[in-house]
Amino acid sequence: xxxxxxxxxxxxxxxxxxxxxxxxxxxxxxxxxxxxxxxxxxxxxxxxxxxxxxxxxxxxxxxxxxxxxxxxxxxxxxxxxxxxxxxxxxxxxxxxxxxxxxxxxxxxxxxxxxxxxxxxxxxxxxxxxxxxx
Amino acid sequence: xxxxxxxxxxxxxxxxxxxxxxxxxxxxxxxxxxxxxxxxxxxxxxxxxxxxxxxxxxxxxxxxxxxxxxxxxxxxxxxxxxxxxxxxxxxxxxxxxxxxxxxxxxxxxxxxxxxxxxxxxxxxxxxxxxxxxxxxxxxxxxxxxxxxxxxxxxxxxxxxxxxxxxxxxxxxxxxxxxxxxxxxxxxxxxxxxxxxxxxxxxxxxxxxxxxxxxxxxxxxxxxxxxxxxxxxxxxxxxxxxxxxxxxxxxxxxxxxxxxxxxxxxxxxxxxxxxxxxxxxxxxxxxxxxxxxxxxxxxxxxxxxxxxxxxxxxxxxxxxxxxxxx
Numbered sequence: 001x002x003x004x005x006x007x008x009x010x011x012x013x014x015x016x017x018x019x020x021x022x023x024x025x026x027x028x029x030x031x032x033x034x035x036x037x038x039x040x041x042x043x044x045x046x047x048x049x050x051x052x053x054x055x056x057x058x059x060x061x062x063x064x065x066x067x068x069x070x071x072x073x074x075x076x077x078x079x080x081x082x083x084x085x086x087x088x089x090x091x092x093x094x095x096x097x098x099x100x101x102x103x104x105x106x107x108x109x110x111x112x113x114x115x116x117x118x119x120x121x122x123x124x125x126x127x128x129x130x131x132x133x
Numbered sequence: 134x135x136x137x138x139x140x141x142x143x144x145x146x147x148x149x150x151x152x153x154x155x156x157x158x159x160x161x162x163x164x165x166x167x168x169x170x171x172x173x174x175x176x177x178x179x180x181x182x183x184x185x186x187x188x189x190x191x192x193x194x195x196x197x198x199x200x201x202x203x204x205x206x207x208x209x210x211x212x213x214x215x216x217x218x219x220x221x222x223x224x225x226x227x228x229x230x231x232x233x234x235x236x237x238x239x240x241x242x243x244x245x246x247x248x249x250x251x252x253x254x255x256x257x258x259x260x261x262x263x264x265x266x267x268x269x270x271x272x273x274x275x276x277x278x279x280x281x282x283x284x285x286x287x288x289x290x291x292x293x294x295x296x297x298x299x300x301x302x303x304x305x306x307x308x309x310x311x312x313x314x315x316x317x318x319x320x321x322x323x324x325x326x327x328x329x330x331x332x333x334x335x336x337x338x339x340x341x342x343x344x345x346x347x348x349x350x351x352x353x354x355x356x357x358x359x360x361x362x363x364x365x366x367x368x369x370x371x372x373x374x375x376x377x378x379x380x381x382x383x384x385x386x387x388x389x390x391x392x393x394x395x396x397x398x399x400x401x402x403x404x405x406x407x408x409x410x411x412x413x414x415x416x417x418x419x420x421x422x423x424x425x426x427x428x429x430x431x432x433x434x435x436x437x438x439x440x441x442x443x444x445x446x447x448x449x450x451x452x453x454x455x456x457x458x
Contacts (some may be wrong), residue, residue: 018391018392018393019391019392019393019423019426019440020388020389020390020391020392021388021389021390021391021413021419021422021423021440022388022389023387023388023389023406023409023412023413024411024412024413085387085388119412
């Protein structure tokens with residue numbers, strides 16, 4: 001009986017415990033910036049629930065158009081015996097900065113405005129349009 | 134010798150001793166001696182007794198996770214390469230076993246530090262030279278040598294060092310190839326097999342070679358400077374975990390890698406996604422990451438010393454990750 005109890009405990013522990021390394025999931029954004037003066041403008045992207053935004057140096061603005069991708073970390077820790085990769089982005093916010101000052105921003109809802117491809121990456125359905133004054 | 138239903142050797146001809154089979158817990162008192170560390174043999178006169186782990190079902194329970202969160206994880210500290218193990222060979226008398234990088238006993242010294250026995254092996258554990266007369270059952274890779282049969286006890290299987298093979302089939306499965314008897318894929322310089330299970334399971338031939346290369350790469354990077362390497366003191370532990378793990382191919386695994394630190398067979402799972410460097414960084418980094426959960430196992434990715442931190446330092450991974458939350 002005692003052995004059976006221990007076996008059951010072991011079986012349960014084996015089934016729930018596990019540590020995974022999560023694959024990179026990318027959020028692809030694209031858009032266009034129009035206006036009289038777009039010089040010195042840089043694009044920043046952040047995903048919510050992540051707390052911090054980060055500038056995307058690889059996002060280059062070419063004649064007002066930009067494309068970029070943001071790495072979203074899906075790791076969700078569940079304590080010391082288990083973690084999984086179930087964390088998902090909810091909101092993607094694209095921000096424009098000039099000389100360190102935010103000049104514009106647009107938010108997009110992951111569930112409505114993005115498609116998820118087979119590899120788990122999110123791609124914007126419709127490019128974003130910024131109009132700077 | 135007698136073989137059981139699963140082709141396991143369960144008795145030798147001379148003393149009819151019963152040895153454990155991994156699929157049953159009914160076999161009494163299997164001897165746990167295959168991991169060096171603080172496994173201690175007490176030999177007094179004709180009585181030979183072995184310390185058996187307190188956990189009810191060896192050999193499974195004696196597999197150390199090294200995970201600080203588990204109650205039997207602390208023992209892993211004793212498995213560091215080159216660690217010294219005390220051997221009690223007579224009442225009140227002890228010898229210290231010195232081990233090489235694979236955990237093989239290379240010498241015994243008494244309490245004054247004087248060498249009393251030395252051992253030299255070939256690649257597959259056959260004793261090529263020895264000095265001294267002290268009885269020491271812990272030999273090649275820290276496994277117990279059965280002098281009566283000339284075999285090594287690898288828990289799930291017995292191995293014959295004279296031919297460099299196991300005596301019975303791999304218990305884990307038969308889909309990794311046609312040959313189920315080789316020891317550590319015939320690469321004993323790099324690997325050891327304290328559990329008796331095959332290293333790679335289920336990999337197609339092209340991916341199997343990539344796996345072997347990745348394991349080699351990970352071990353090379355992490356063992357480079359010992360405790361002063363990129364992974365710090367965790368490096369040797371991760372290397373040890375990689376040398377002992379069984380790698381299982383699950384094509385549709387949705388993760389880069391998966392490990393279960395309390396799974397009995399020390400299984401590390403990888404899938405097709407694991408080979409995608411854009412998604413998972415390098416395969417070597419993924420294997421080291423999973424090995425870290427067995428070997429050192431700080432799981433919180435925000436902490437220095439975590440598996441993610443190790444990947445960043447040793448494999449230049451994760452530079453695209455968002456800032457810590």
